[in-house]
Amino acid sequence: MRRELSGWGRVPRTDCAVIAPRDEAALRAAIATGPVIARGNGRAYGDAATQSRGTIEMRHFNRLLAFDPETGQVEAEAGVLLADLIEAFLPRGWFPWVTPGTKFVTLGGAIAADVHGKNHRRDGAFRSCLDWVEVMQQDGSVVRAEPGDDLFEWTVGGMGLTGVILRAGLRLRPVSTGWIRQQMVPAPDLATAMEVFERDTGTYAVAWFDCLGQGASLGRSLVMLGDHATPEDLGEAQRAAPFNIPRRRRLKVPMDAPAFALNRFTLKAFNALYWRAGLRKAGESLVDWDSYFYPLDTIDEWNRIYGRPGFAQFQCVLPLATARPGLEALLKAISASGQGSFLAVLKRLGAQESRFSFPMEGYTLALDFPVSPKALQLLERLDAITVDHGGRFYLAKDSRLRSDTLRASDPRVGAFVEMRETGPRYRFASGQSERIGI
Known part of the structure; x- marks a missing residue:
């Protein structure tokens, strides 16, 4: 069966031969046709889980x-x-x-x-x-x-x-409860936000930031620190059923948003409102696990807010030594372009030694942009800034990276390609791997 598939960003869209095996024998037969790529729930943002000649849906392997x-x-x-x-x-x-x-x-x-x-x-x-x-x-x-x-x-x-x-x-x-003990820390600028990350010793930390901030407000952020709550942190009623949390109301984006809905003015208004809401929530509070970890999961098809053309996520990680100047350069370029993002996230990553995984010790920045010629030009600029500061890119979020940019950012690519030449390259390939030459 053939079906048009895309990642969560809805671009690129690819006409794919789709195979949905129910057992290992059927899966083995599908692999023999090669090249193929496995696909889970389609949450990679670009073309990492699409292959026009054979996309293997794995949702039947769900036990x-x-x-x-x-x-x-x-x-x-x-x-x-x-x-x-x-x-x-x-x-x-x-x-x-x-x-x-x-x-x-x-x-x-x-x-x-x-x-x-x-x-x-x-x-x-x-x-x-x-x-x-x-x-x-x-x-x-x-x-x-x-x-x-x-x-x-x-x-x-x-x-x-x-x-x-x-x-x-x-x-x-x-864990002993379904709750998170959260501390909301407003940070007026990027430097302050980074200080919060550097002194934090808790389990979880993430920041929303205003990507349109300029001058003294460049990188103003709401840093959300969290730890799993214990029964002693809960009220009497909550302690009686520590894993019961309020059911969140599910919403659904009913249609693709019109292109004019996302612009500098609506983004600026949203960011100002979100910042003020965060100020009111400053300090400690109890938050249920679903709200803390998955704030967007209650909005079905939220990717439609970017309109029919889809969106591209930019996510990079910058090494600790160059993170601050690199982040400042990225934020200045984004702010100057007027193409900010509702979903702008900053995290501190720790050290990691791995063959081809994304993380390294430093800071990772993630933003979404509605696809347009102007946005694609900005993304090329952000790519260059990332490379100049020794950073690399998250392939799970990529939909438009160039092969030469990937190689300039990540010296591990050569070893990965060499491993692939021993056989997997001819059986397993995605739209992404063909696009970026891995």
Whole structure:
């Protein structure tokens, strides 16, 4: 069957031959047709999970296989969503050790992108909670790989290009409530926000920032620090049912927003309102887990707010030594362009040594831009600033990076391509890998 597919950014759109195997035999037959790429829930933003000649949908591989209540290890198939893990295990006192900003990603997708969360500085990326992965390779064989094995190290963060991830064993985090003890810290500028990150010793930290701020307000931010609450932090009624949280009302974007709805004036008004709302919430409060980790997950199809042309997310990480001047240069370029973003996020990342994963010690910046010729020109400028400051790019969010830009930003590309030449390149390829030459 052929179907038009895209990533969460809705661009590029690709006419794909879609295969949805229900067992390993059917999956093995699909791989033999090559080139193919596995696809989970379609939450990569660009073309990392589309292949015109063969896109393998893995959502039928969605079983929870085993759980060890002593260690918190779950064995699960690659099509299981993080939302499924939370629904099954949070009432038992377990939560994902690492989670990105949406719970609607599959386990296979989280491994392929080596996703990171608000706790990377302290706990690392998704790799840190993985005990093993099972991968179907180009010859149809299934291999279990553990940390330190070449297959494991290239698969975690390898964007699905080493084979099809089938199953994994991962550890969950013990928690005693479903609440987060949050501290909202308004920061009038980028320097102050970075100071908050540098002195924080808690589990989670993330900042929304005003990307249109200028002068003394450049990078003004709301830094949200968090730790898992204990029963002692809760009120009497909450302690009686510590994992019961208020059900959030689900909303849905009913149609594509018109192009004129997103402009400098609406962005400036939104940012001013959001900043003032954050000031009113300054200090400590209790926030339920869903609101803290996944604020956008209650808005179905929120990607439609950017209109029919779709949007591109820019996400880079800058090394600690050049993070401040690099961030200032990026923010000045964005502010001067007038093409700010509603969803502007800053996080502090910790040290990480890995074969091809995104994180490095420093600061990561993420912004969304409606696709337009002017926005694409700005993104080229932001790419150049990132490269000039020793940064690199998050392939899970990429939809338009050039091959030469990738190579200028990441010296690991050569080794990754060399590994791929041994066989996976001819069986596993995505629209993204063909576009950027990996």
